[in-house]
Amino acid sequence: EWTMESFIDKEIARIRKIVGPTGRVVGAVSGGVDSTVAAKLMHEAIGDRFHAILVDNGVMRLNECQLVKKMLGDHMGINIKVSDAADLFLGKLKGVTDPETKRKIIGNTFIEVFEAEAALIDKEAGGEIEFLLQGTLYPDVIESISFKGPSATIKTHHNVGGLLEDMKLKLIEPLRELFKDEVRALGKLLGLDDELVWRHPFPGPGIAIRILGEVTKDQVAIARHADHIYIEEIKSNGYYRQISQAYAALLPVKAVGVMGDKRTYEQVIALRAVETKDFMTADIFASAEWFMCLKRISSRIINEVKGVNRVVYDISSKPPATIEWE
Ligand code: XMP
Numbered sequence: 001e002w003t004m005e006s007f008i009d010k011e012i013a014r015i016r017k018i019v020g021p022t023g024r025v026v027g028a029v030s031g032g033v034d035s036t037v038a039a040k041l042m043h044e045a046i047g048d049r050f051h052a053i054l055v056d057n058g059v060m061r062l063n064e065c066q067l068v069k070k071m072l073g074d075h076m077g078i079n080i081k082v083s084d085a086a087d088l089f090l091g092k093l094k095g096v097t098d099p100e101t102k103r104k105i106i107g108n109t110f111i112e113v114f115e116a117e118a119a120l121i122d123k124e125a126g127g128e129i130e131f132l133l134q135g136t137l138y139p140d141v142i143e144s145i146s147f148k149g150p151s152a153t154i155k156t157h158h159n160v161g162g163l164l165e166d167m168k169l170k171l172i173e174p175l176r177e178l179f180k181d182e183v184r185a186l187g188k189l190l191g192l193d194d195e196l197v198w199r200h201p202f203p204g205p206g207i208a209i210r211i212l213g214e215v216t217k218d219q220v221a222i223a224r225h226a227d228h229i230y231i232e233e234i235k236s237n238g239y240y241r242q243i244s245q246a247y248a249a250l251l252p253v254k255a256v257g258v259m260g261d262k263r264t265y266e267q268v269i270a271l272r273a274v275e276t277k278d279f280m281t282a283d284i285f286a287s288a289e290w291f292m293c294l295k296r297i298s299s300r301i302i303n304e305v306k307g308v309n310r311v312v313y314d315i316s317s318k319p320p321a322t323i324e325w326e
Helices: 004-019 033-049 064-075 086-093 099-124 138-146 150-158 161-166 180-189 217-236 288-304
Strands: 024-028 050-056 080-084 129-133 170-172 245-259 262-275 308-313
Touching: 004 033, 004 129, 004 170, 004 180, 024 033, 024 099, 033 050, 033 064, 033 129, 033 180, 050 064, 050 099, 064 080, 080 099, 086 099, 099 129, 217 245, 217 262, 217 288, 245 308, 262 288, 288 308
Parallel strands: 024 050, 024 129, 050 080, 129 170, 262 308
Antiparallel strands: 245 262
16 A cells, blocks of 8 residues: 555665665755755665755845755754855856746756766765755656646756766656655655745746846845745735745836835836646636735835835736746
């Protein structure tokens, strides 16, 4: 009989057998459910012989890297290294406005940074890194064959093909037969915090595809701050679990406003919140109480985030709109 408990035991035994008594494993973590559950499982199986790498690409959410390091490193005891590559990523993104170009740059730079870190760890460990952990889910396995939408691009982010060839790493994918809800259940069983288990998905290219137009340090600061307030309010008002995904996007237009007796001319934040089962179609999150809450969030953002004087709510369904703006 298949149960989640028996899955854990079997998978840990399988990993131990593959990796052996001295082998080591590297894997990228992001703080998302999939990579965290995969990392936890690997840590249960081989302890410190698993090396997690968190690449700070400069377009994660506010304080996200420190938070993930604390959660995985301090709380879960996972061997984790943060690679601060924010300036490298932002340098390469300079002047770039096309969404797909942003994705390509971030994906390629991610692979470059991850490979360099993995090689360093391998050197320190005396060449014992033999395996690469990936939190691939069953739908990812299917999609890579049949679906050529934006998610096809997702593949390029996680496709660390060069590493597999150059370092001759073998792939371990403990979640490749599971669906998202099963991964959440697994995470719960493994003792992960609810906060972690129920996290909204966050795209690999991060807030770079939520800043329309050029991604600069200043734009990142504005988008991060607005998003932070938005998510904080969603959580404190009890909406987080009802919403499948929510974020603030920064629009590349200026609008007129009034502050005291002065005219302002500043940027616009678009708030998005959707309900969906599979992220292929999505409805906007809407109710009378939610709109009252949005009103409060809007004034908080305008009052607290410098450079923003207007907030709009995105009421488009997917399709024809996508969940992300880029
Ligand atoms: P869209 O915008 O296509 O998004 O409706 C569907 C889901 O996929 C996420 N998404 C991405 N995730 N890299 C990722 O890792 C990407 O380039 C990317 N683009 C979209 C999006 O956040 C949503 O959950």
